[in-house]
Amino acid sequence: MTDPVSDTVFRSPNDLLGAVPYLLGYHPVTEIVAVYLGADQQILGVAAEPLRTSAETLTEHLAIRAPADGCTEVALIGYGPPPTRSTLAGIARILDLFLPLHAVLLVAGTRCVCLLDGCTCPASRGVDVDPANTRVATQLTVEGMVALPSRHALQTLVAPDLVAQAETEAALAVLPQDLAVAGLLDDVLAHANQGRRLTTGQLAPLAVALTGRDAQEAAWRAACACMWQRDLWLDVTRRVPHRYITGPATLAAWCAWRRNEHALATVALRHAIRDGPGDKLTRLVTSVVRTRLPAQRLRRPTTH
Template sequence: MPYLFGFHVDHSVVIAGYTESMLTAATRADLPKRDEVPSWVDATTSQSLAMLRNVGATAATIIGYGPADTVTPIVDILTPHFDQAGITVRDALRVTDGRYYSYLCDDPACCPVDGVPFDAVGSVVAVNAIVAGQMALPDRAALVASIAPTTGAARDAVTTATQRAHERRDTLFAAGRRAAVIRAGKKALRAAVARYADDRVLTDDEVAWLSVLLLDYKVRDAAWRTNDANSSDLALWTDITRRVDPALAAPPAVLLAVIAWRTGLGALASVAIDRALDADPNDPLAHLIDHALRAGIPPAALDSQATPTTSAENPPSTDQK
């Protein structure tokens, strides 16, 4: 699970879905507070069942991470919901202090009362995952921090550069109208993709210029179409999401979410969408991707949308945020 989510899971409930013998989807949620359990169970069950149906899963494993007094009531409530929905619960587990305990297996040779110890770091599974290029950060907070906004002098430099970029964009618009802005955006995108493919990064002025141009939905559509599932594009949008003026983070964070989603990094996609919605709670594309992630819809479902625009009739103002 740490290598599926990209971080070591704790104080959480994980639902893993299976189609025949293949693991096809997994979702994670923080354990609720005691007074939030009823509403949490309703929401989690609905979301998890939708995800399982969308991937054609017929079975699931429920895993609770945390102390017994917190996990057991949740697992006891969740398990019947899945059974009633026609999803076979293969096992329900609790993970506590490096051991797992089964709620469904009472064979002491298989699942002893004092739990089964396991090594989440040095096991064969972990080694194989690392060799395959997967990583597991210490916790979800570390994953959030990996795309958090820069601070200090680095932030100040981009803020100043963003002011210059707005002035430059206004001048360009006055001279060539919107068509000139779109051409400049596509040119900046091509240059950025080439830069990161060569293991180099953009300057502060280049980050600011691209972030201002991405506010036009036509430029963001162009970025969507050229967003490939490769490490250099992932590095590109990760870097820009971190360095961009936080008020302009929605477009690059959404693009980071899309490429993370397409490369199987669902947890990174989720925290990137959180960044996007923090910057712009009304961003339609961020809401679209957020819904798709929560429902377990495969990323190929959006490939048919050549131009996932926010609104062709009313494009967002390039002055917003």
């Protein structure tokens, strides 16, 4: 994934390592991370790949994710045990043909070593690091960004709940043909705002309603950056059958983006459009998330 933080600037290895978990949305463990830098060492975006394939394949994936505009350098970080060093060095050699390397860091536990040829920074001799205790980490926390414990924890937020999906499927099978949805969204939002999880009886008609443009747009207009709305639409995304996922996953992405949870928004959108480009609202939310702007800088339109 590639997620931007437009006002973050890399000044030192500690700053860079402090920013990465917030840029990704989780703390990497055994992964290769590329941080794309622009003018004045501004962080334009970040991408990560698990250490499961060859250096050549990893390099290809990271190279194509570089921002098209303004990217002047890339910093590579390998997270993992000492054998990660050879993979990281191989990626660096190839990627350097496409983008100048600003740093090549190997992080094992609390120890960081810079592998960039000719580098004289303190990390070239190895330094102890505490990414959580940095200026950038503090800045991003204050801005409301979240770093979950792992990639798995991030993906779990939108992963299908197979048991709940089966329960919803059973409830859908007994819905009346002339289902009335007037007032349904208001009732659902009021219920969720009180901290209560939707029942299957509420979820089934909501899934049907969200296949329609009017209900989607009404839910989109009512969406905010509140945690309860973010949790509501993530829960609905996990519990509805696959054919109903586009609407709630799009709303979950919109709420996550409005909370500056860019990584979560990207993962939710991936579910919303995994079988196609999605509907008009999904395409709009996708375009907004990809603007690389923080939510507070966008004046929300009144219609899509």
